[in-house]
Amino acid sequence: MKFLDEMKVDSNSTWLDLATSCRKENVDDLVEIENELLDRYDEYDDLIENYLDDLDDSEFTDNKDLLKEYYEKPPAGLKKLILERRNDHELLECPFCGNPRSPDTLDHFIPKDNWPEFSIHPNNLVPQCRGCAPTKGEKYYCDEDEKAIFVHPIYSDILSKFKFRIVVEFSIQTKKPTFSLKIMKPRGLDNPSGDRVVKHLRALKLNQRVMDFCNREFTKWKNKLKNKNFDIRIALNHRIHEREDSEQSKNWKTSLYLGMLDNNDLIDYLNSLSTTENTDTEEFEEFEEFEELEL
Incomplete structure (x- = not known):
């Protein structure tokens, strides 16, 4: 398991800019909520670091299909970055579990079905093996333990220790x-x-x-x-x-x-x-x- 701090993207607007500047038919709908998304992106680091706190319900549920589409069917420029993050990481094992195969899929650490605002936020996209992907699924917070279930390998080095x-x-x-x-x-x-x-x-x-x-x-x-x-x-x-x-x-x-x-x-x-x-x-x-x- 490896600490992926070098994968952290410092600019919150880079990926979103590629989405809002494309020519998809529904791009105006994305532009309309761009500022609200950027505000939410600014909160991301704190959400991950405060892993003892559960997340509030998303305010973007009405835009869920729109936001997920820009991950699942991204415009060309954004697609290139997503594929690079999925495939060009040079990892030899899964950072979540140590599976000795190069991960070839991306995990939405904060699940996109429940919090679609982070569908194309790069720091929410973590290389992961196909053994972890269906197991982690849409799980995020454990009410019994009162903490996030999983450790984010871009924000914490404890797995690598x-x-x-x-x-x-x-x-x-x-x-x-x-x-x-x-x-x-x-x-x-x-x-x-x-x-x-x-x-x-x-x-x-x-x-x-x-x-x-x-x-x-x-x-x-x-x-x-x-x-x-x-x-x-x-x-x-x-x-x-x-x-x-x-x-x-x-x-x-x-x-x-x-x-x-x-x-x-x-x-x-x-x-x-x-x-x-x-x-x-x-x-x-x-x-x-x-x-x-x-x-």
């Missing part, structure tokens, strides 16, 4: 692994921040999604070893070190590979499917500076 640890156990009798996910909170970080991140990840149904991923990856490597001769320990270490040391364990894949390397029985079993012998004994990253949180 956490790491994943995947513990791998292996049954020699059944030849099957089991996986368990741990969320690693840096020591010294306050408990409310830890609670907030855990709630964020629970709301994204991370535990089940990571378990499904781990099982798919195990099957993938098992099939590869049956068809090719290579040392799984060397292969996993190569994959891990494709990431900078500081970024390891911040996505599911490297966390799983580290957990696999920590289980000699599993490694021995996988290598038994091939004809090579283990030659790489490089140690994996330890977690002395982190404490486990149950998800």
Whole structure:
């Protein structure tokens, strides 16, 4: 998970200017509410930073279809910026959940169905994976916890401070692994921040999604070893070190590979499917500076 502060757009008018200067048939309707939208944009930072407060009902519900149309069917100039934000971010994993696939969709952090005024506000558009998108959906605030459900990765760096640890156990009798996910909170970080991140990840149904991923990856490597001769320990270490040391364990894949390397029985079993012998004994990253949180 990564802090996306560099994606914050400082000018509130740039994207809206492209919309109001286009030649769409309904552009006059947008121009009519332009000043009210800009006033609302000016409030956005405070709305996100004051995550303990619920949002008031939108005053733009009568303009909902109009505002959503400018996101879903934008004019050319605006479409270019939306596509750049969706695809040209160079992210290797989802900033919301750590899914090790480059996100290829955009989340309206404040949902556009309920608050359509933020449909084309750039800071409300966050790259997100397609696993998070339907799970997050239109949810925003939890009345029970009295806070926003999710952490905004453009406005807060707390997600980027956490790491994943995947513990791998292996049954020699059944030849099957089991996986368990741990969320690693840096020591010294306050408990409310830890609670907030855990709630964020629970709301994204991370535990089940990571378990499904781990099982798919195990099957993938098992099939590869049956068809090719290579040392799984060397292969996993190569994959891990494709990431900078500081970024390891911040996505599911490297966390799983580290957990696999920590289980000699599993490694021995996988290598038994091939004809090579283990030659790489490089140690994996330890977690002395982190404490486990149950998800």
